[in-house]
Amino acid sequence: xxxxxxxxxxxxxxxxxxxxxxxxxxxxxxxxxxxxxxxxxxxxxxxxxxxxxxxxxxxxxxxxxxxxxxxxxxxxxxxxxxxxxxxxxxxxxxxxxxxxxxxxxxxxxxxxxxxxxxxxxxxxxxxxxxxxxxxxxxx
Numbered sequence: 001x002x003x004x005x006x007x008x009x010x011x012x013x014x015x016x017x018x019x020x021x022x023x024x025x026x027x028x029x030x031x032x033x034x035x036x037x038x039x040x041x042x043x044x045x046x047x048x049x050x051x052x053x054x055x056x057x058x059x060x061x062x063x064x065x066x067x068x069x070x071x072x073x074x075x076x077x078x079x080x081x082x083x084x085x086x087x088x089x090x091x092x093x094x095x096x097x098x099x100x101x102x103x104x105x106x107x108x109x110x111x112x113x114x115x116x117x118x119x120x121x122x123x124x125x126x127x128x129x130x131x132x133x134x135x136x137x138x139x
Contacts, residue, residue, distance in 0.1 A: 001131065003106045004124060008117070014110045015045065018092060019052040021108060026058050026073055031084050033104070034060075034076045036092035042076050045092055049074075095120065098127045 009017055018034075025032050036042040042062055049058045060074035061067075063083050075084045076092070080100035089101055091109040101107050109124065111117045 001135070002102050002104055004128065005106060005108045006121070006124060007108060007110050009110050009112045012112050012114075012116070014092075014112065015048050016052065017110050018045070018090070019049055019056070019058065021090060021110070022049065022058050022060070022074055023056060025088055025090070025108075030073075030088045031086040032074045032088045032090055033082055033084065033086040034074065034090045034092045035078075035080075035096040035101075036076055037078055037094050037096075039078055041093050042078055046076060095123045095127075098130060101127070102131055 007017065007021065022032060022034065034045070036045055046060070046062045049060050058074055059072060060076060061070055061072040063070060063075045063077050063081070065079070065081070067083065069085075070083050072084055075086065077083070080097050082103065087105040089096065089104040089107045091107070095101075095109070109120065111120050
């Protein structure tokens, strides 16, 4: 079963926390897919990962379907694909398709404070319920 890790944010700003999480996962040698559905946000994150801290380096690639399978340890995607055989999914903006998220060993999401965080927590609570129901039907 997929392990879900929700990381509470202290503010609405997520880029710094997201970059730090990706850096930690990369250092742990995890292969990661980062879900960023919005193309503009994907490009911003791409640039930010090169500049977020002196001497920090998160090797990554902005993936598109023409690239096919890749070896990069961190891949930013805007469609539900796993081109680098990642075991971890990190949510970079809006929640991903639930069935696709369940194909990873672990899912990480950054939860903002306030109503946005409440909506996000509700999404993941429903996702957990759906996964539990689906597993109950299989037995």
